[in-house]
Amino acid sequence: LKQLERIISSGINAEYGGQTKKISNYAWDDAGASVKIFVTGIKEAGDVIDNENISINFEARSFRLILKKVGSKGINYSLAISNLNKDIDPETSSVKQTKTGVTVVLKKVKAAPWSSLKEVKGEKKDDMPKMDENADPSAGLMNLMKHMYETGDDEMKRTIAKSMYESQQKQKSGEMPDLPDMGDMGAGLDKL
DSSP states (O other): OHHHHHHHHHHHHHHHOSOEEEOOOOEEEEOSSEEEEEEOSSSOTTOOOOGGGEEEEEETTEEEEEEEEETTTTEEEEEEEOOBSSOBOTTTOEEEEOSSSEEEEEEBSSOOOOSOSBOOTTOOSSOOOOOOTTSOHHHHHHHHHHHHHHHSOHHHHHHHHHHHHHHHHHHHHTOOOOOOOOTTTTTTGGGO
């Protein structure tokens, strides 16, 4: 993938001249019928990118944006996302200039909410563990924790693993688990 990006970047450099930078810092928002991708900080407020220097190609699950000769240094920028979460309508999707960059508007085929911009491999729908009303409540909690660990990101996995490890260490040493500080909740009870 890195080699492919270098080939594409060198092709852009050869075709349009100048330096090409890959856009890796952007924000996105699910706006109901569309998803908006905000690319900022690539130009000054007074700079204008000529429309012929904005190239965008939309596909059902991907897009590729190339901004040519941006700013006084004439830098080329590229952003390509090839694994969008869900299908988009290439015909009605668009790109608009903003004061400091561009906004890519991806029109959804279906107005369902997106949980992420890119498709997550192995993502399952409604795979939250079901709670059995007759089962032991702690077993249900463990199933929920297991689900969170399996589907969570790296930070979630570290947090859960640390919590489980500390809990096991306290059980082995015979300590009671830490309880939150209750402040002055018991103050004055001796006078009752």
